[in-house]
Amino acid sequence: MSDAEDPPPNIVVLNRRSEKEKDLGIDDFVRNHSLNTEQARAFRIVVDHSNSAEPEQLRMYIAGCSGTGKSRVISSLKSYFEDRDQGRRLRLAAFTGSAAKNIGGVTLHSALMMHGRSSQK
Numbered sequence: 001m002s003d004a005e006d007p008p009p010n011i012v013v014l015n016r017r018s019e020k021e022k023d024l025g026i027d028d029f030v031r032n033h034s035l036n037t038e039q040a041r042a043f044r045i046v047v048d049h050s051n052s053a054e055p056e057q058l059r060m061y062i063a064g065c066s067g068t069g070k071s072r073v074i075s076s077l078k079s080y081f082e083d084r085d086q087g088r089r090l091r092l093a094a095f096t097g098s099a100a101k102n103i104g105g106v107t108l109h110s111a112l113m114m115h116g117r118s119s120q121k
Helices: 026-032 037-050 070-083 097-103
Strands: none
Touching (some): 026 037, 026 070, 037 070
């Protein structure tokens, strides 16, 4: 059997999205993830930047009071990139360990390799 052939019918491939789901437009993606206007704006900034011809690294800070949807935006971005097999392009960090855990990221100190320990005496 060549690599181009489909797997035998008794093999089930899990965690794969259909090509139709992968090709959802940005507007459809925003609608399916129920993003409000401000959330959609943040989402589009990241997605548009990533789709530009030669994107430089984007560092973006998403802030707001509790309940404003920061985690929803981040979750939607993770989903968008993972659906396109580009999850490695997204690095998530937060100020506190609990916030980092909630978004599936790391603390800013870890992301910047600032562990607070000095090897010098």
